[in-house]
Amino acid sequence: NLELLFRGPSLRNFSFTIRFKPRDADESKRVRMIIRALKQHSAVKRNPQVFDNTSNMGSNFLLGTPDVFKLRYIKARTQKDIKGLNKFKTCALESISVDYTGEVGRFAAYEEDSQPVTTIISLSFTELTPIYDVDYAEFTTDDDVGL
Numbered sequence: 001n002l003e004l005l006f007r008g009p010s011l012r013n014f015s016f017t018i019r020f021k022p023r024d025a026d027e028s029k030r031v032r033m034i035i036r037a038l039k040q041h042s043a044v045k046r047n048p049q050v051f052d053n054t055s056n057m058g059s060n061f062l063l064g065t066p067d068v069f070k071l072r073y074i075k076a077r078t079q080k081d082i083k084g085l086n087k088f089k090t091c092a093l094e095s096i097s098v099d100y101t102g103e104v105g106r107f108a109a110y111e112e113d114s115q116p117v118t119t120i121i122s123l124s125f126t127e128l129t130p131i132y133d134v135d136y137a138e139f140t141t142d143d144d145v146g147l
Contacts, residue, residue: 009130009131009132010130011126011127011128011129011130012089012126012127012131013094013124013125013126013127014071014088014091014124014125014126014127015122015123015124015125016122016123016125017120017121017122017123018120018121018123019102019118019119019120020034020118020119020120020121021117021118022110022115025110025112025113025115028110028113028115029113031115031119032115035098035119035121038093038096038121038123039096041066041067041069041093042066042067042092042093042094042095042096043066044063044064044065044066045063045064045065045066046063046064047062047063047064066092066093068090068091068092068128069090069091069092069093069125070088070090070091071088071091071125072087072088073085073086083141083143083144083145084145085145086145086146086147087139087145087146087147088125088127088147089127089128089129089131089135089147090127090128090129091125091126091127091128092125092126092128093123093124093125094124094125094126095122095123095124096121096122096123096124097121097122098119098120098121099119099120099121099122100116100119101116101118102116102117102118102119102120103118103120131147135147
């Protein structure tokens with residue numbers, strides 16, 4: 001008989017691909033702001049001179065953790081969770097890649113602000129804590145899929 005050995009809890013990974021096709025200069029600006037915010041909040045933080053200059057340590061650089069993300073699938077009008085889709089624990093954005101060439105693999109941009117006609121971003125998230133059976137206790141209704 002083949003036995004399955006329990007090796008311990010694992011962290012879930014989620015990948016998302018989002019396609020942006022701005023229709024005007026305002027939407028182009030929003031696309032740039034979204035990409036910048038995702039890149040900035042996924043970057044490691046630098047905490048310069050945690051120790052003061054009077055100590056023997058001198059100038060010291062310690063790294064801080066990147067920001068974390070709370071992902072949700074929500075309805076646009078009500079901002080409530082969608083019951084038929086999974087829920088997420090707090091996640092870290094492990095990687096972000098931006099393709100400015102769109103589906104065709106050739107760069108094309110609007111003349112006004114040089115925004116690419118199509119921008120595709122790929123995001124890879126990992127939950128920070130594993131799922132345990134007690135995590136399902138918060139989902140009290142029978143028709144919610146939970147985590």
